[in-house]
Amino acid sequence: MEIEVDLVPEHKRKEKPKDPVNLAFGSVYTDHMFIMEYSDEHWHSPRIQPYQSISLDPSALIFHYGQGIFEGMKGYRRGDKVFLFRPRDNFSRLNNSAKRMVMPQVDVDFCVEALKKLVRIDKDWIPQEPGTALYIRPTMIASEPKLGLRPSTEYLFYIILSPVGPYFKEGFNPVKIYVSDKYSRAAKGGVGFAKTLGNYAASLLAGEIAAKAGCSQVMWLDAVEHKYIEEAGTMNLFLLFEDELVTPPLTGTILPGITRDSVIQITRDWGMKVSERMVSIDEVIEGINNGRLKEIFGVGTAAVVAPVGSLLYKGNEYIINGNKTGDTAKRVLTELMGIQCGEIEDTRGWVIQVY
Ligand SMILES: Cc1ncc(COP(=O)(O)O)c(C=O)c1O
Structure with missing residues (x-):
């Protein structure tokens, strides 16, 4: 699948955090996100687009029966190099979660490529200071509008990125x-x-x-x-x-x-x-x-x-x-x-x- 890219114009990009070491975990998001949709038993329309709200019908299955899964992984930037840690394992675990929750599988290699493309686009958001990283949150939710307990036939899968400082206020203290x-x-x-x-x-x-x-x-x-x-x-x-x-x-x-x-x-x-x-x-x-x-x-x-x-x-x-x-x-x-x-x-x- 070809990933379409719709970039935020330079002058509309958000201001990046000035003090990433003291950034509260999960409070700031980058300029772009990856998203694709599932219907008729296949994933389609993969795209990187400006970070934005998603619109769902109030009856969407996610809101009523909680058919949703997610992942958490990190990217690191040191100097001009950017690294992802075991992203394949995260997408494989997403697939294990999907199986248990009767949700569709994703193609692990495709997701890694999509993530790399997204991280490259937003790489200036990745902080460099010790203890900081880019937190990566892939998410899959049941989007079909339907009241009635059964697996959804439609899903959204998206990846958002958040520059982060240390998770605990204690830092590395006990x-x-x-x-x-x-x-x-x-x-x-x-x-x-x-x-x-x-x-x-x-x-x-x-x-x-x-x-x-x-x-x-x-x-x-x-x-x-x-x-x-x-x-x-x-x-x-x-x-x-x-x-x-x-x-x-x-x-x-x-x-x-x-x-x-x-x-x-x-x-x-x-x-x-x-x-x-x-x-x-x-x-x-x-x-x-x-x-x-x-x-x-x-x-x-x-x-x-x-x-x-x-x-x-x-x-x-x-x-x-x-x-x-x-x-x-x-x-x-x-x-x-x-x-x-x-x-x-x-x-x-x-x-x-x-x-
Ligand atoms: C309940 C729970 N246990 C353990 C972990 C640690 O897992 P991982 O090392 O893959 O981040 C997490 C983190 O996501 C978690 O939510």
């Missing part, structure tokens, strides 16, 4: 996490592994409770017993017990994070013992109390690596590693950021250079 022993995010057989809208809507109430308690995110426990650790609001979790780095397994209830997969590969290549196994909250508390648990950190596209300084669980605060950033979290962040920004050699074929 965050406080609220362990939710009441609300659940996802149950087995459900849609926890899909990046679908309802998962995030369902997480908001616990997120509010966490914020009121001074916490940055929620740590979810399994939905059946509220016993085993799953993931955090927008991050997968790693725990360092003595010399064993542990992350919860992909059992269908957590998002298979691309950062999670990258961290597993990197730390295994370093020779660390890395286990994908269930970890109970009791094991965590015991590990904090007897000193076996050295570090906890979250990993995800938005935050990259976020050290966890303390857990709030059933009204008690448990301090990890003296509320300091651990050496493993630091080393993982340095390696990952180095690869993502093209400063450390990418030996695994993760990075795509756009420029």
